[in-house]
Amino acid sequence: MSKKDFSDLEDQIRDTLKNAFNAIDFAGLKEDINYRTESTLNEVKTKLKDKSQHFNDKMKNKRYNPYRNAINTTQKDKNQVQRYIAKRPVGSISGILYMTLGFLGTGVLGTLSIGYSIFTSFFSTFSTISFITLGLMFSFFVLSIALVLRGVNLRKRVKRFKEYVRTLDSHSYCSIEELAVAVRKKNKFVVKDLRKMIDLGMFPQAHIDDKQTCFMLNDEVYENYLNSQEALKYRNEAELKRQEELNKEINDPEKKELRYALEIGKNYIEQIKSANDAIHREEISTKLFRLQNIVSQIFNYLENNPKKLPEVNKFTNHYLPITLKLVNAYKELNDQPVQGDNIKSAKNEIKNTIDTINNAFEKLLDDLFGEIALDISTDISVLETLFTQEGLTKNDFKK
Numbered sequence: 277m278s279k280k281d282f283s284d285l286e287d288q289i290r291d292t293l294k295n296a297f298n299a300i301d302f303a304g305l306k307e308d309i310n311y312r313t314e315s316t317l318n319e320v321k322t323k324l325k326d327k328s329q330h331f332n333d334k335m336k337n338k339r340y341n342p343y344r345n346a347i348n349t350t351q352k353d354k355n356q357v358q359r360y361i362a363k364r365p366v367g368s369i370s371g372i373l374y375m376t377l378g379f380l381g382t383g384v385l386g387t388l389s390i391g392y393s394i395f396t397s398f399f400s401t402f403s404t405i406s407f408i409t410l411g412l413m414f415s416f417f418v419l420s421i422a423l424v425l426r427g428v429n430l431r432k433r434v435k436r437f438k439e440y441v442r443t444l445d446s447h448s449y450c451s452i453e454e455l456a457v458a459v460r461k462k463n464k465f466v467v468k469d470l471r472k473m474i475d476l477g478m479f480p481q482a483h484i485d486d487k488q489t490c491f492m493l494n495d496e497v498y499e500n501y502l503n504s505q506e507a508l509k510y511r512n513e514a515e516l517k518r519q520e521e522l523n524k525e526i527n528d529p530e531k532k533e534l535r536y537a538l539e540i541g542k543n544y545i546e547q548i549k550s551a552n553d554a555i556h557r558e559e560i561s562t563k564l565f566r567l568q569n570i571v572s573q574i575f576n577y578l579e580n581n582p583k584k585l586p587e588v589n590k591f592t593n594h595y596l597p598i599t600l601k602l603v604n605a606y607k608e609l610n611d612q613p614v615q616g617d618n619i620k621s622a623k624n625e626i627k628n629t630i631d632t633i634n635n636a637f638e639k640l641l642d643d644l645f646g647e648i649a650l651d652i653s654t655d656i657s658v659l660e661t662l663f664t665q666e667g668l669t670k671n672d673f674k675k
Contacts, residue, residue, distance in 0.1 A: 357446055360494045365437045366476045367430030374427030381420030389413040436461075436469060437478055448493045452484070455491060463488070534582045537592050541575035544596045551607045560610075563630045564603065570637045571596070577644055584644055591640060599633050602626050 389410065436459045443458040444450050456466045467488045474482045483498040484491055492498045524531075545568055552564040578588050606626045609619050 357444060357448060357493060360479065360481050361441055362478045365434050365478045367434045371427045371430030371434060374423045374430060378420045378423030378427055382417060382424060385413055385417040385420055389417060437473060444493065448497045450491050452489055452491055534585055537585060538575060538579055540592055544600055545571055547600055548603055551603045554607055555610055560606065560627055563627065563634065566634050567630060570634060570641060574637065574641050587644065602629060
């Protein structure tokens with residue numbers, strides 16, 4: 277190729293490149309690049325904003341979760357309960373071993389027994405050795421089945437143990453009936469099952485109450501149960517004793533009479549109070565309040581001194597009914613819309629009579645304390661005599 281040809285090829289290449297660059301829309305390319313860049317930045321900002329909001333919500337929920345304390349408390353209770361539950365219950369491993377050895381032995385010995393029986397029946401006659409060999413194989417075959425059953429029982433007990441624990445949840449006690457429902461067994465079976473687990477150390481501190489109705493997981497709960505039972509027994513004894521005393525009072529004529537008198541007195545006091553509340557006059561209200569107070573003191577004294585009942589009988593059976601009749605009469609007269617001379621005169625007469633009644637009742641109350649006052653005077657005289665004999669009086673000190 278000549279030099280001129282190379283020059284023409286160079287010019288062609290240059291012209292081709294020039295035409296290609298001229299064909300390119302650089303303004304459009306710049307605009308497209310700017311658009312794509314801005315879109316990418318907006319997308320990144322949106323994603324960052326969403327992640328920031330998600331993070332803030334997560335921290336807010338973590339900080340202000342109203343159930344957080346409850347969840348922590350429940351977890352704490354569960355951890356406390358787990359202290360009294362075996363982490364590896366008896367039978368969790370041995371049960372698997374028993375089942376594995378049992379199934380293995382059953383399969384091998386069963387196959388050998390069948391094969392040996394066929395072999396001896398076709399190729400030789402049965403001999404004593406053959407019977408002994410078959411007997412041994414059969415014995416080991418039965419033993420293998422026993423191992424399988426033992427393993428199955430152990431695994432079932434472990435399964436019930438886990439169901440008991442699941443039913444207890446975070447509680448330290450549970451009813452036997454609830455546990456029985458969980459494992460679909462009768463209460464009697466569950467009690468026996470739990471006692472076996474306690475003996476095996478699966479529930480190291482567990483107890484069952486005397487009535488076999490409640491399962492308690494640790495010694496503390498059982499101690500509280502015993503204390504409550506003791507308190508209940510004490511209350512029952514106290515209630516029984518009180519009932520016996522009440523029956524005795526009911527059958528005792530004197531106590532029955534006293535109780536009847538006190539009930540009558542309480543009824544009179546309530547009626548006087550009711551009438552007093554209905555009469556809105558300060559002067560008569562003061563008198564009735566005084567009457568109510570005196571009557572209450574008389575019956576309080578009678579309750580503490582039943583021997584004084586004969587002295588109070590006349591007061592209860594005669595004086596009080598007439599007094600209450602006068603009080604109710606005053607109330608009825610006071611309720612009349614028209615207050616004539618006769619009504620006013622009767623009201624004044626009743627009002628003055630109540631003063632007389634109050635004075636008489638106060639004298640009766642004072643007489644009831646007469647014996648006590650005499651006993652006090654006697655005791656004082658005895659003390660003064662003893663002090664004088666011992667030289668402990670004031671005059672003796674002056675000497």
